Amino acid sequence: MSHAPSQPSHSSGPTGTPLLGDTVGANLARAVRAFPEREALVECATGRRWTYARFAADVDAVALGLRAKGVGRGDRVGIWAPNRAEWTLTQYATAKLGAILVTVNPAYRSHELEYVLNQAGVRLLVAARQFKSSDYAAMVDEVRPRCAALTDVVLLDGPDWDELLLTGRQGDPAVLAGIGAELSADDPINVQYTSGTTGFPKGATLSHRNILNNGYFVGELCGYTEQDRICLPVPFYHCFGMVMGNLAATSHGACTVIPAPAFDAPATLAAVAAESCTSLYGVPTMFIAELADPDFDSYDLSSLRTGIMAGAPCPIEVMKDVIGRMGMTEVSICYGMTETSPVSTQTRADDSIERRVSTVGRVGPHLEVKVVDPATGRTVPRGDTGELCTRGYSVMLGYWGEPERTAEVIDPDGWMHTGDLAVMDEDGYLSITGRSKDMVIRGGENLYPREIEEFLYTHPDVLDVQVIGVPDARYGEELMAWVRMREGARPLTAEAVREYCTGRLAHFKIPRYVHVVDEFPMTVTGKIRKVEMREQAARLLGG
CATH class of the missing domain: 3.30.300.30 (ANL, C-terminal domain)
Structure with missing residues (x-):
């Protein structure tokens, strides 16, 4: 019995909503003008709250404080801290200066910190003093003599940060408008180190255009408006927190809620209940921990509508519980990687549960995906397994200072080779079947x-x-x-x-x-x- 030949495993995303052409700073300014009195940020651990107007004023103060320390366009500013409001303020402040934010994994120890500070040439580091068993201040002191580019360290929770803010508040915000006018959406503003499973981590270099658009379109597919409140127990130093969370929120005038400095299941459930969050993010292990909380039934989660599960494949039973017991009927599965800002594919709110548990959705707006034979590079027919590749606005500028390693993953036609094995079905939905090296x-x-x-x-x-x-x-x-x-x-x-x-x-x-x-x-x-x-x-x- 003969079958009609299957179409190739290639798909392009919708282009009805145009790409954003502005910088992160200009985009934030738009939200501030539209929603000055709406909440932008809530930090549950301290009870601190920011309206968009107050948030913008504090972002400007941090930016002007950094500028007074000599930070300018293209300079690398490191941030090494768990999730907290100052992290978010620094993210937007560096973007307004055109500085490049280097996000440092809070779990790093001194030798990893030293590698990142030197590899990226970090000039100024914003760091927590300590968190749990990590004495960040001591580790910074240890590596500082061996980091030639590092001229300044600003420690949180003390005089360093207070002085930075004070200096910045005495500065002239008009200066920032002048700087903003000179910036391009294609400028690099973020270097994120992807955990190398072999060898040292590589610094994926991302632009305003990369991460602002990715945050915006992820938010669009979640149906975000200024009414949404997004609970973020995922780390900020990674795209999941700072792009899919923070930038998705500010590009829609929504509010981000920080439940705790690091993941804590009861604190997350309490934050959703207390702040009437409409959206909750997490990797599957976080949702598993929340659902297994002995007091789960005592939390009022009725405000939840959507959320994102990403970072690892979602077990079917967990997805059913997230929809049934947590009320996240529109929960979205996202697939991506740091090198693609991060999201390439996403399920839509009207996708069936079956689609949401068996696939990672369809290609996102303004992006292309294809599945290729790793040996020949040819696109395989739909239904066949191959390596997933993606192309479009989201592909990183490259690995910081490592053109050879960049060329290993981005081909001459601009396709990012993900290293993940995938199958595309006849409707363009993708299933990730593993890492090519996990097979x-x-x-x-x-x-x-x-x-x-x-x-x-x-x-x-x-x-x-x-x-x-x-x-x-x-x-x-x-x-x-x-x-x-x-x-x-x-x-x-x-x-x-x-x-x-x-x-x-x-x-x-x-x-x-x-x-x-x-x-x-x-x-x-x-x-x-x-x-x-x-x-x-x-x-x-x-x-």
Whole structure:
């Protein structure tokens, strides 16, 4: 029986709403003129609140304070702190100066901090004094003598920040208007270090145009207006917080709510209830923790309408609970990476639950995606697996100071090669089937961990599961499942898993090894570190 040939796995996003051509500063000014008395920012830990008018005045004060310290267009300003209002103020202040904000992962230790400060040539660093077990001030003191470009450090919670604000408030805001008139939307304003799974992290360099448009269109697809209040328990130092959160909010006159300096499930639920948040962001592990909170039912989450789940594939049962128990009927799944500002594909509010749990949606406005054969670079037919590539306004300017590494991922035609395996269906919806390097080849069979993980999520005792490939003398690779158990459940054995899977999964897809853990090794952004899991597995199995 012959089939009509499938169309190629290529899709372009809608272009009905034009791209924004302004800078972050000019875009913020528009929101301030339209909504001066609406709330822009709420910090739950301290009870501090900013209307758009007050927020703009404080942004200007920080910008003028930084300028008084000699910071100008193109200078790199680092920020190293957990989520807090000063982080957001610094984000917008540097954008107004045309300075380049270098976001430093709060989990970094001194050697990683030193690498980033030197690699980006950071001139001034804004840093928290301490948070939890991290003594940031001591680590800054330790690395400072070895960071040639670093001339200034401004510590939060003390005289440094207060003086910066005081100086800035005495400055002339008209100066900023003059600077703004000279800036271009194509100027770089952000360097974000992507956690290198091998070697040192790379600094993705992003422009006003990259991140402002991405935040704006993510917000458009969430249906944001000035009535929305977005709860952000995701880290600001990453695109999820500062672009999909902060820039999506200010480009729509909406309010951002910071529930806590770092993720805390009860604090997040309390913030949604107290601030009547309409939207909540998180990686799947955050939603899993919120839904498992023993007091979950005591929080009034009736204000929630939408939100974004991203950063890792969403288990089907979790999505159903987010919609059913949290009331996030319009919750959106986003897929992206730092190098693409970050979002390339997104589900829409009217997509079925089935679409939202089995795909990462369709390509976003003004973007293109295609799925290619990694070996030949040719676009594969719809329904076939290949590497996902994306092109458009969102693709980064490049890796900071590393043209060779940039050329490895952005081809001469402007396509960003993501390293993720994907399948596009006939309607243009994409499913991510894994990282090209996560694919397991067992006895000649290509196995995609995601498919096996989704099946194991249906086990009543399994809270969370990750599947990896481990070396095997006979088959080349074997499957190993790392499992987090539900509270009170007995740890699963390999025999129990085999029994559960037999007859329901092909025999070669059944994990040979099972390892029960309390937590998975994670990056701070909530991505599972499968590289680390494979290293640990080799030791566990005596490899």
